[in-house]
Amino acid sequence: MPSPELVAALYPWLLPLHITLVTLSVSLFAARGLGVLAGQAWPMRDWARGLAPVIDSLLLLAGGTLWWLLQLNPTQQHWLLAKLVLLIVYIVLGTLALKRAPTRGARAACYVAALAVVGFMVGIALAHHPLGWFAP
Known part of the structure; x- marks a missing residue:
């Protein structure tokens, strides 16, 4: 410690x-x-x-x-666990957006979704709550 x-x-x-x-x-x-x-x-x-x-x-x-x-500890601070799960989602979407999605439209959708995930992660980080911007 x-x-x-x-x-x-x-x-x-x-x-x-x-x-x-x-x-x-x-x-x-x-x-x-x-x-x-x-x-x-x-x-x-x-x-x-x-x-x-x-x-x-x-x-x-x-x-x-x-x-x-x-x-x-992500098992105790649930907001941190939510951020980590969303980080994985962001990485997958980012990879699809930059090179893996088969069409330009799919890449565009993954790009927008990845940025939306980042925005939600920012809300979680600021609120220290898994619901982020939507926290009560």
Whole structure:
């Protein structure tokens, strides 16, 4: 268990870092998704495809550190479990949107759905409630 001093020292910069990395990750996905839907080549170039795992790895490290620092447990904090389940849904939809869906229409639907899932995850994170924006 981390000491209160360690929590006080790390949390003020770790949470904004986590939020910044989420913003970068989703922004890159949104831009790449629009590029794919527009038929552009750049979203699938090595630099664009390689940047996402770097950002997402840093995001995973920051999120995991926050879990440890705050001693969060998804089986006890149901809002966190909801976010994790939706993260998997977002990853699947994002993969379909960028390359796996068979048609442009299916890619567009998956793209919109992935962004909607992210929006719901933001609501969950802000409300600390599994219903997110719809919490009582």
